[in-house]
Amino acid sequence: MSLLSAARAALRVYAVGAAVVVAQLLRRRLPGFAEPVFPRQLERVAIVTGGTDGIGYATAKHLAKLGMHVIIGGNNKGKAEEAVRKIKEETLNDKVEFLYCDLASMRSIQQFVQRFKMKKIPLHVLVNNAAATRRTRRTPRASWPWCSSPTTCRRCWRPRAAP
Numbered sequence: 001m002s003l004l005s006a007a008r009a010a011l012r013v014y015a016v017g018a019a020v021v022v023a024q025l026l027r028r029r030l031p032g033f034a035e036p037v038f039p040r041q042l043e044r045v046a047i048v049t050g051g052t053d054g055i056g057y058a059t060a061k062h063l064a065k066l067g068m069h070v071i072i073g074g075n076n077k078g079k080a081e082e083a084v085r086k087i088k089e090e091t092l093n094d095k096v097e098f099l100y101c102d103l104a105s106m107r108s109i110q111q112f113v114q115r116f117k118m119k120k121i122p123l124h125v126l127v128n129n130a131a132a133t134r135r136t137r138r139t140p141r142a143s144w145p146w147c148s149s150p151t152t153c154r155r156c157w158r159p160r161a162a163p
């Protein structure tokens with residue numbers, strides 16, 4: 001493949017990508033575009049892990065808007081309290097709360113489950129959203145000392161050990 005035809009193929013891919021983005025933006029602007037309408041979900045309980053930020057936050061807020069009892073599982077108390085406050089304020093749903101859960105620690109997960117069970121409420125929806133994205137890359141946790149991944153470990157981001 002010549003350099004010119006490779007460049008032409010790459011340009012075509014970018015053009016299609018740009019067209020899709022423009023079409024999506026236009027679709028949002030067109031009259032008649034409506035978000036899907038879901039029925040109210042009163043008396044339903046949802047757990048959203050990582051509900052303090054990004055997709056998890058948006059999910060927790062939407063479920064709260066539907067009237068669900070939403071429990072945000074997260075490992076940052078300050079940030080979670082702020083998220084809970086904002087969601088309550090914006091959805092007028094008081095049944096939004098935070099339970100500490102560091103998903104990088106099995107002990108913390110077990111404690112989270114125990115605390116949830118103590119509430120004696122059912123669970124209808126579990127959104128396993130939390131994860132370390134490249135944006136939230138962390139230093140290795142002491143709770144994964146046995147990690148011996150030969151490459152960068154996706155769970156604890158331990159870099160490749162020197163040979």
Ligand SMILES: NC(=O)c1ccc[n+]([C@@H]2O[C@H](COP(=O)([O-])OP(=O)(O)OC[C@H]3O[C@@H](n4cnc5c(N)ncnc54)[C@H](OP(=O)(O)O)[C@@H]3O)[C@@H](O)[C@H]2O)c1
Nearest residue numbers: 050052053054055056074075076102103104129130131136
């Ligand atoms: N955004 C994308 O383009 C994309 C694409 C594909 C898949 N995903 C997946 O979608 C999910 C959400 O993505 P996002 O972009 O919304 O991520 P985000 O904005 O970084 O949010 C991640 C959430 O997970 C929490 N979290 C991270 N590690 C945790 C741990 N050990 N224990 C408890 N909570 C923890 C974070 O809490 P703190 O910030 O308080 O630490 C945060 O609330 C992730 O699973 C991601 O892999 C995202």
